[in-house]
Amino acid sequence: MSIEIHNLGCSLSGKKIFSNISFKLNFGEFGIIIGPNGSGKTTLLRTIAGLIPILEGNINLSSLRGEIYLLGHKFSTKYDLTPLEDLKFWCSYFNNNFDEKILEVMGLKKFSNLECKYLSEGQKQRLSIARLLAADKKIWLLDEPTSSLDINAIEILKNYINKHLSKGGMILCASHTNFYEKPDLIYNMEK
Amino acid sequence: MKKFFLLLKKETRNTFSFRGNYILCLIFYMAILFLLPLGIGPEKELLSNISPGLIWVSMILVCFLSLENIFYEDFNDGTLDLYLTGDLSLYQISFAKSFSHWLSNCLPIVILTPIFGIFVSLPNEIIFPTMITLFIGSPALSFIGCMGASMSLSSRWHGLILPIIILPLFLPVLIFGAGSLSTLIFNGFEEVYIRQLFVLAGLSGLAIVFCPIISAYVIKVNFE
Numbered sequence: 001m002s003i004e005i006h007n008l009g010c011s012l013s014g015k016k017i018f019s020n021i022s023f024k025l026n027f028g029e030f031g032i033i034i035g036p037n038g039s040g041k042t043t044l045l046r047t048i049a050g051l052i053p054i055l056e057g058n059i060n061l062s063s064l065r066g067e068i069y070l071l072g073h074k075f076s077t078k079y080d081l082t083p084l085e086d087l088k089f090w091c092s093y094f095n096n097n098f099d100e101k102i103l104e105v106m107g108l109k110k111f112s113n114l115e116c117k118y119l120s121e122g123q124k125q126r127l128s129i130a131r132l133l134a135a136d137k138k139i140w141l142l143d144e145p146t147s148s149l150d151i152n153a154i155e156i157l158k159n160y161i162n163k164h165l166s167k168g169g170m171i172l173c174a175s176h177t178n179f180y181e182k183p184d185l186i187y188n189m190e191k
Numbered sequence: 192m193k194k195f196f197l198l199l200k201k202e203t204r205n206t207f208s209f210r211g212n213y214i215l216c217l218i219f220y221m222a223i224l225f226l227l228p229l230g231i232g233p234e235k236e237l238l239s240n241i242s243p244g245l246i247w248v249s250m251i252l253v254c255f256l257s258l259e260n261i262f263y264e265d266f267n268d269g270t271l272d273l274y275l276t277g278d279l280s281l282y283q284i285s286f287a288k289s290f291s292h293w294l295s296n297c298l299p300i301v302i303l304t305p306i307f308g309i310f311v312s313l314p315n316e317i318i319f320p321t322m323i324t325l326f327i328g329s330p331a332l333s334f335i336g337c338m339g340a341s342m343s344l345s346s347r348w349h350g351l352i353l354p355i356i357i358l359p360l361f362l363p364v365l366i367f368g369a370g371s372l373s374t375l376i377f378n379g380f381e382e383v384y385i386r387q388l389f390v391l392a393g394l395s396g397l398a399i400v401f402c403p404i405i406s407a408y409v410i411k412v413n414f415e
Contacts, residue, residue, distance in 0.1 A: 012415060013415070070276050072269045074269030076269040093194055093198075
């Protein structure tokens with residue numbers, strides 16, 4: 001099974017962001033999208049996630065829509081919720097059992113009852129990744145997942161990426177950094 | 192449906208929690224009802240006659256205060272993206288947020304009307320009819336207000352634009368809500384009051400059905 005994108009184009013506010021994007025990514029593979037700022041990496045991920053309509057081309061994904069998790073730029077944290085409350089809600093939302101171990105693995109256990117407004121940017125990004133793990137979806141769309149993360153957190157993320165791929169998951173990542181050594185696909189938006 | 196009720200529970204619980212803004216809205220409501228008689232004058236009869244209008248106008252002002260960030264925060268911090276990738280539709284999100292706004296901001300005011308009515312000398316025989324009109328008409332305020340909040344989403348001055356958008360749409364609700372009670376106070380025409388209640392119920396019904404549809408479309412356009 002795979003995702004195939006054919007001649008994909010998209011526009012925002014009437015302005016064409018990208019066109020003629022074509023690639024294929026199989027389950028069990030890690031793809032990385034690179035390109036300069038403004039080339040449309042985030043927009044591509046959001047289009048694949050179904051948040052932005054397709055202008056031209058197609059994506060063969062319809063049966064897998066419910067299996068996508070988009071880790072965006074923004075942390076989606078609420079100031080007055082704690083990481084524990086946040087994760088419990090999203091576990092219920094994605095129909096999964098809550099596992100407090102995720103907070104422990106992401107180094108957030110001692111902050112689990114502290115309101116998110118007191119967390120640093122790096123801790124909020126760790127919480128976003130904890131949410132990604134809690135959602136347990138097959139397809140991960142990661143937009144700059146290592147931003148604000150320290151080396152330790154990046155290693156934890158890489159371990160989970162490897163586990164996800166070994167279980168047959170698929171990851172498509174937009175990143176400026178070469179944090180994953182052996183991507184199966186490198187797509188350059190500048191082309 | 193499970194996700195819809197989960198979202199409804201989350202939104203309502205957050206607003207009702209200690210950290211929620213429903214207390215601020217109640218305090219604001221009390222402050223308006225406390226200040227208005229001081230500005231109008233102490234004549235009890237005058238206050239009694241205009242008390243339903245004062246209560247309705249105060250509720251509308253509370254809605255302006257509480258509706259501003261109903262979608263704005265989720266839209267800007269990426270939470271809406273997560274809701275949508277979890278298969279909840281924009282219609283369901285709009286409906287849940289509108290309903291939770293009514294539950295957490297309007298319903299407490301309805302229930303506390305007998306107490307708040309003291310500030311504006313609401314006649315005793317009008318207290319229960321006032322609660323009924325507020326109960327029937329306030330859903331229209333919440334659903335129309337949320338629709339307006341979605342329309343002002345991408346504007347830098349969304350807080351200022353929101354009242355401009357929703358005020359004309361609130362007018363029929365205000366006219367029939369306050370007007371039905373005035374009919375009772377001045378003329379005692381119960382039949383006219385009941386007919387106006389039906390109109391109010393119709394306005395709320397239309398708002399409940401159509402406003403989430405419009406909100407969903409507008410939010411989708413904002414994504415694009």
